[in-house]
Amino acid sequence: MDLCPQFRFLLLKLGNRQTATRRESRRIDIILSLASGNFSQTATAVGVCRATVTRWYDRVSAFAGDMTARDVALKPEQTEKLLLQLLQDKPRSGSPGRYTPEQQCAIIGIALEKPEKCNRPITEWTARELADEANQRRITEKLSPRTAGRILAEADLKPHLVKYWENPKIDDPLQHEHQVKAICEVYAQAVSAYAHGTHTISTDEKTGIQALERIHPDHDMEPGKVALLEFEYRRHGTLCLIPSFEVATGRITQATIGPTRAEEDFTNHVRTTLAQDPNGTWIFIADQLNTHKSETLVRLVAEHLGEVGPLGEKGKHGILQSMESRAQFLADPSHRIRFLYTPKHCSWLNQVEIWFSVLVRKLLRRASFVSLEDLRHRLLAFIEYFNRTMAKVYKWTYKGKVLHA
Secondary structure, eight states, X not given: OOOOHHHHHHHHHHHTOTTOOHHHHHHHHHXXXXXXXXXXXXXXXXXXXHHHHXXXXXXXXXXXXXXXXXXXXXXXXXXXXXXXXXXXXXXXXXXXXXXXXXXXXXXXXXXXXXXXXXXXXXXXXXXXXXXXXXXXXXXXXXXXXXXHHHHHHXXXXXXXXXXXXXXXXXXXXXXXXXHHHHHHHHHHHHHHHXXXXXXXXXXXXXXXXXXXXXXXOOBOOBTTBOOBOOSOEEEEEEEEXXXXXXXXXXXXXXXXXXXXXXXXXXXXXXXXXXXXXXXXXXXXXXXXXXXXXXXXXXXXXXXXXXXXXXXXXXXXXXTTSXXXXXXXHHTOTTSSEEEEEOOTTOGGGOTHHHHXXXXXXXIITTOOOSSHHHXXXXXXXXXXXXXXXXXXXXXXXXXXXXXXX
């Protein structure tokens, strides 16, 4: 059998794929061996019977004849796709199905019903209960749970799985869209603004970080065995972490760690962050938590801004009167220091949430802490390590387009 260079190259490429199956590799070996030997030599070299070699000789010859008959110049990727199809098993008829399409549709229909409507005090179907319900309705006589599960799999239905989702209550869609777009625009301009002295800071609290000490040491990973973590632990209390994530550099520029998250804690964190560049321009991205619109925070910002006039009195009049009036002052775009608040149910807009997920995966999920001081030390060490080895500017592609369910 004569193989053209392109044909041989594509066969070798398919055989060297990481996803190539053992069956595909053996069939490629048969074809390539046929090009340099006879049927008996090929069968011996590959370790198959002569009938198998003969069958693949006929299939490849028919394939080559079909390609010649087409007389169409195919691109290499098109020829590669056809070759991959050639290496697969031919369709087989198989035994006739035991259940008719009508019966299978009826079984699927049960799976799409709520179990409560079938007088079953459960919230999800299992294959056993689905088979039982189909038999009770006389759709089938002896439907087994295994067959019921197979029918569900073929229909790509998974009653045992569920995901949470939410219909956010948006009081003012136009205002919501404006807030989202404003944050996305700030992210898009963060790097260029940083070059001109503007800091874009994403901040939030990660509360309830537990100092858990595992009672026994872990079992290290071994070949063929995953690492084992001790299930039981001792509690040594919790800490709250407030980081300042610099959007333009991807670094944590300031971190406050303490036992509480009161308004004084957040205000002190903002104070230490501002101290890095007292005369700079600052934009803080934060959520709608009341401590992010507090009286102490307003007084801090007013102190840095200088003359802003009387602040009034909390609960009575002026800027300090209500949370809305304080938020309006803190978000004033004319101020050198201002806050942008993420809309309700939009915490994903805050880039520091991405960093929190890194913290959990890289440190908190597996670590064991012998004390609160140990937890504090490990958190600070991780932040230093992150800034040195992993910090990067997140590529923010979302531009504020409304997402529909």
